[in-house]
């Protein structure tokens with residue numbers, strides 16, 4: 001029987017548990033044996049009972065749980081070749097040659113590197129007499145399939161990452177709470193949201209809550225943003241608005257790539273021009289916790305099932321796939337191409353090619 005392992009890696013995101021559940025159950029339904037690797041790559045390097053066989057009922061109740069129940073970690077040992085050698089040995093000892101990873105672009109890149117190195121790692125294990133030729137013979141190839149789990153929605157080539165809509169929902173609820181108190185006191189709030197180098201959460205939160213102004217990395221504000229912000233806020237207030245909400249992505253910067261500091265935005269709103277009673281709220285990790293919304297439960301389930309199909313369809317020479325959603329269809333894309341396009345967005349921002357960065361971030365994959 002084929003043995004397929006699933007693990008979660010990098011920052012947790014709501015919906016990761018749904019992905020684990022779907023992979024385990026689909027693997028079993030397809031006549032395979034399912035395994036979970038606990039604590040991300042850390043578990044792969046440590047081996048032992050960090051790599052556990054899973055039964056159908058072991059993932060019962062997973063859909064409605066937040067975070068990742070099989071744990072995650074940012075593992076330094078796996079970054080080095082000796083760590084990957086130990087990880088490969090642990091996989092062989094458990095008879096596993098297919099790994100589904102649910103994580104962000106860093107975790108997925110690491111996985112593909114592991115796949116590329118696999119034949120060399122096998123040779124080294126035999127050379128060092130850690131395993132015999134007979135032991136490695138059935139495991140000539142490693143299958144890797146990626147699932148994108150991240151609240152940031154920062155991977156190109158997919159419309160949504162597992163977790164981004166739950167996080168957006170949490171941000172909207174929080175802004176609604178803030179709205180009530182802001183309105184009561186006629187205050188202004190500067191709200192910092194997560195997203196790392198991606199402005200999707202900030203932009204969509206702005207759209208969904210009717211914020212007055214949004215700062216995001218891919219589309220910095222105009223050079224004279226202080227005046228721009230002041231005049232917009234003034235106008236909104238003159239129309240009778242009792243509150244002001246400014247959303248700042250944690251990775252936001254101005255058009256000269258200088259970070260936009262929430263304290264600076266606060267000072268501007270509170271300063272002589274606007275004289276608004278202003279507070280700062282940094283939403284932090286509440287954005288990542290809690291139950292997955294319906295969309296993320298559905299997305300993780302459909303994509304988890306597709307990941308198992310992709311493992312079973314894998315053929316030598318075909319690049320590792322990442323499971324995406326494009327125009328509401330679950331599709332497979334090249335993992336390396338998706339990561340490369342994501343990295344290109346960062347390069348465009350560095351070169352101040354902001355329109356191109358937006359395009360690449362938003363690009364629907366066209367064949």
Ligand code: F6P
Nearest residue numbers: 011104150151152194195196288
């Ligand atoms: O990538 C997810 C994310 O929540 C980012 O939005 C944020 O910048 C980062 O992780 C926070 O990481 P940590 O949980 O390690 O503080």
